[in-house]
Amino acid sequence: MSASDQENVRFSKGLEGIVAAESSVGYVDGLAGKLVYRGYDVNTLVENCDYEEVSYLLLNGELPNREQYKDYSSSLRKKRQLDNDTLNLIRDLKDTHPMSALRTVISFIGARDNRSIEPDLETQKSISIDLIAKIPSVVAAINRAHNSKEFISPDDDLPFSSNFFYQALGRRPDKDEAKMIDEALILHADHGMNASTFTSMVVISTLSDMYSAVTAAISSLKGPLHGGANERALALIQRVGKPENAEKVISNMIASKEKIMGFGHRVYKVYDPRAKILKKFVETVTKKNGQENLFLTAEKIENIMAQTLGSKGIFPNVDFYSGLLYYSVGFDPSIFTPIFAVGRISGWTARSLEYLSDNKIFRPRGMYVGNRGPKEFIPIDDRQ
Ligand SMILES: CC(C)(COP(=O)(O)OP(=O)(O)OC[C@H]1O[C@@H](n2cnc3c(N)ncnc32)[C@H](O)[C@@H]1OP(=O)(O)O)[C@@H](O)C(=O)NCCC(=O)NCCS
Known part of the structure; x- marks a missing residue:
């Protein structure tokens, strides 16, 4: 792509906001x-x-x-x-x-x-x-x-x-x-x-x-930024261990700019509707299986996140409660x-x-940001 070509394209990191296909699924x-x-x-x-x-x-x-x-x-x-x-x-x-x-x-x-x-x-x-x-x-x-x-x-x-x-x-x-x-x-x-x-x-x-x-x-x-987040979300809930520990652990993580797994979403800027449905099950199942402490810890983490990062549109996503739910019925x-x-x-x-059914090969363009040269060629034995 020449420099003049590049002036007419729009670059969006991670394709954020770019529509790449039509769908009625x-x-x-x-x-x-x-x-x-x-x-x-x-x-x-x-x-x-x-x-x-x-x-x-x-x-x-x-x-x-x-x-x-x-x-x-x-x-x-x-x-x-x-x-x-x-x-x-x-x-x-x-x-x-x-x-x-x-x-x-x-x-x-x-x-x-x-x-x-x-x-x-x-x-x-x-x-x-x-x-x-x-x-x-x-x-x-x-x-x-x-x-x-x-x-x-x-x-x-x-x-x-x-x-x-x-x-x-x-x-x-x-x-x-x-x-x-x-x-x-x-x-x-x-x-x-x-x-x-x-x-x-x-x-x-x-x-x-x-x-x-x-x-x-x-x-x-x-x-871990996609499906792998559920495993890490449970590990965090287990590491926090009890509701009283949540404030300290989560504040430290936020202060050191660590991502809290199971929170945030590229598209949802409000509570993920899937997390809302799963949370209801987690409460019931953990109570039944004597693991309510894990649910209460998760809920406390959620509250702290809502207070600190809710204004940025960061709420629990599907992975925050799904891991806990699977774990509480016996999945590894x-x-x-x-x-x-x-x-x-x-x-x-x-x-x-x-x-x-209406195919067109995906072939986006890349934005070249390297040296446009031409650089002087140096034979291999002369290179430093
Ligand atoms: C899902 C995710 C990748 C979306 O990413 P994105 O749209 O590229 O958003 P960004 O990562 O650029 O985040 C935007 C801002 O919110 C913050 N943020 C986003 N998710 C966060 C999280 N889980 N914990 C703490 N801060 C978070 C970022 O640090 C960034 O802050 P800044 O503006 O001060 O730099 C991101 O929210 C994330 O990494 N979440 C944790 C992993 C996860 O649960 N994935 C499962 C998704 S279903």
Whole structure:
């Protein structure tokens, strides 16, 4: 790009405020604190639907009728089981961080599916449904291997979220837990052009394939500024330990300009609606499991953050309470971000398919700020 070209472009660090694609999958209203999937407020969806319905909605644009729901649900159930090669790989990766294991396993499954080279929409949609069905089993198996436990086969009588809970923890959820895990997965299913979703769209835009798009999305989700924040948010709550310690720890962190994980958002400048819903569950579940102290500590951290940074639009995001919620029912912190992926798989695939249906390869420009030269060339033996 020449210097004169550069005068006509707008640069925005981190693409902040840049519109990179049109979508009718969902939107986030960061000022009103609203999250919408295909026109439905997410609060309405968590109250009335299960994850399978929401996944169908994201993928197809409309909620399923009874028959479509039955077909979609049964096709997901049929594809849940992992083959022995995949389970052996998961066993081999038992000491790897679960997000790295997840990335590798999805790539492995994709490498053995010859359909992936066909870039047409129908094939990629069929792969998407396979991935939606399999990713909970992969994450559950990674959790089992990571904790040196035997794998558990899927239970065909259990719906998507409860089956994931069962395969991961080795016990069937009670009614509250089943509702909690289902709502948590719905709340993570889609969230605008976040980093991992954008990553998956960039990959699919080259006419690569859905396995590659999802593998890349997992790599993007892994970072602590994105999906990795939930693990660190819980670590902070545990480190603070009790409400009385919160003031000192948080003030020191703010004074030294440390980021408090689980707070702040590029789009939300008010309370994240997902955090509001999850907080309600955390209170109930921690009370039931004798871990109320952790909830009270988290709430105290939230209050201090609201007093000090609320005026800057920094409030709890989805990651602040999700980690605590998963922990209180028995999930290991290292599996929190993979659980995020179990929910987000529907958004990744829905948006990638939508983009593929009217594709244009992503190819932004960079702003060259280096030396424009020409510099004098010095032979290697003469260089200092
Ligand atoms: C999510 C996040 C990456 C958004 O980043 P962003 O839009 O680029 O905003 P910035 O990081 O530039 O933050 C803007 C200002 O708010 C402050 N801020 C943002 N999040 C903060 C946090 N969690 N704790 C303390 N200060 C924070 C920044 O220090 C910065 O202050 P400054 O203007 O004095 O320099 C950021 O809020 C963050 O790092 N949060 C913690 C990680 C997290 O929870 N991620 C999960 C997101 S769902």
